[in-house]
Amino acid sequence: MSGDAGPRPSGTGEAERRFVEHRGLLYAVAYRVLGSVTDAEDVVQDAWLRWSRQDTAGVADAEGYLVRTTTRLAIDRLRSARVRREAYVGPWLPEPLLTGPDVTENVLLADSVSTAMLVVLESLSPLERAVFVLGEVFGYSHAETARCVGRSDAAVRQIAHRAKKAVEARRRRYDTDQATRLRATERFLAACAGGDLRALMEVLAPDVTMVSDGGGLTGAPRKPVHGAERVARAVTVLFRRRPDGATARVVPVNGGPGIVVLAAGTPVLAGVLHLVDGAVATIHMVSNPEKLAGVAP
Structure with a gap:
């Protein structure tokens, strides 16, 4: 995604090639879960470090592994960020991000990264936010999301329903033209x-x-x-x-x-x-x- 790809890892070889292939997706997930450019970059870098230390040749589903790692890192970081934000002076808004035409011209992607939506997502728990982002924005099934967040399919189904209901109740419909x-x-x-x-x-x-x-x-x-x-x-x-x-x-x-x-x-x-x-x-x-x-x- 243009303007939504995050930092490039340092390193060489096949492991880096496979990581870079999914880097844009990982950054997009991390930013929407965290609402912070800096934290999203750190999470993607941490995911790269974990990936680079693994014997990745045996990982058949690189996307699944990397999204799972990134999501769990983002949830942990968001929990600690929530504590820091309690002492924040004045209103807290998501960090603004330059986006390219591939985002702007896609109504779903544009809405999911809008500051209005990111503010609404602040009302969710870190786990609810991750489940909502993975399912509603990136289209992962409940089973795939469950593997990413380490919960059962049934639990994720309930979390997803609760999160979607909360977002619909809080969001304001703005002009999209x-x-x-x-x-x-x-x-x-x-x-x-x-x-x-x-x-x-x-x-x-x-x-x-x-x-x-x-x-x-x-x-x-x-x-x-x-x-x-x-x-x-x-x-x-x-x-x-x-x-x-x-x-x-x-x-x-x-x-x-x-x-x-x-x-x-x-x-x-x-x-x-x-x-x-x-x-x-x-x-x-x-x-x-x-x-x-x-x-x-």
């Missing part, structure tokens, strides 16, 4: 760049909500901001604070059009807009410098 989203994002950016409060409010739904993740390291609001006027003012303040010489552009982020602000080639802000009936209903902004590696040029 990419052309409409692109036009709204371009209008939003133009209004922000020009400091045009009135033009900005014309793009926003009256009940719009902005969630900003600065991790306590930037001037991002530490609570969600509600209402068109308040959101418009908060957004213009954020854009006014960007470093001198910074540039903003619309690029594919998490399966749809997003905004990335760069200062001297380094990302300082990434935002994604979610639309309902053509108006911006939810804004996710990430300015925590520790969470922007995935949108670096």
Whole structure:
């Protein structure tokens, strides 16, 4: 998957060739389970280290072995990450990720990697999240998923049902038409760049909500901001604070059009807009410098 492949392992030989063949899939699974570019890269690297230490010549199903290893590593890492997030300053959002046309043009893949979906997945337990990702996104059967997570088929069937029900209850249906989203994002950016409060409010739904993740390291609001006027003012303040010489552009982020602000080639802000009936209903902004590696040029 373009922009969704993760790091390359170091090493040579047949073992590396077989690993690289599945590397994109492993990274895609890890990122959706974790919502973190950095953690997903670490998990894929750990999976490579385990693979490279095995006598892989006798492994007939390399994909099954590697997805199982990656999934279990991701579950363990997510459990420890949940503990760290309890002390996180302000709202926690998934790390934004540049995505290619193969993701953007596939409605299922685009939805599964959207920040809106990743936020909803945060409400699941690590095990529920892994089961949902493997079954609903990547199409693994209950039996295959059971082998990946180390549970019985019957248990996975129940977990999958519970997870799907929870996701459907929490998720909000947003516009999926990419052309409409692109036009709204371009209008939003133009209004922000020009400091045009009135033009900005014309793009926003009256009940719009902005969630900003600065991790306590930037001037991002530490609570969600509600209402068109308040959101418009908060957004213009954020854009006014960007470093001198910074540039903003619309690029594919998490399966749809997003905004990335760069200062001297380094990302300082990434935002994604979610639309309902053509108006911006939810804004996710990430300015925590520790969470922007995935949108670096």
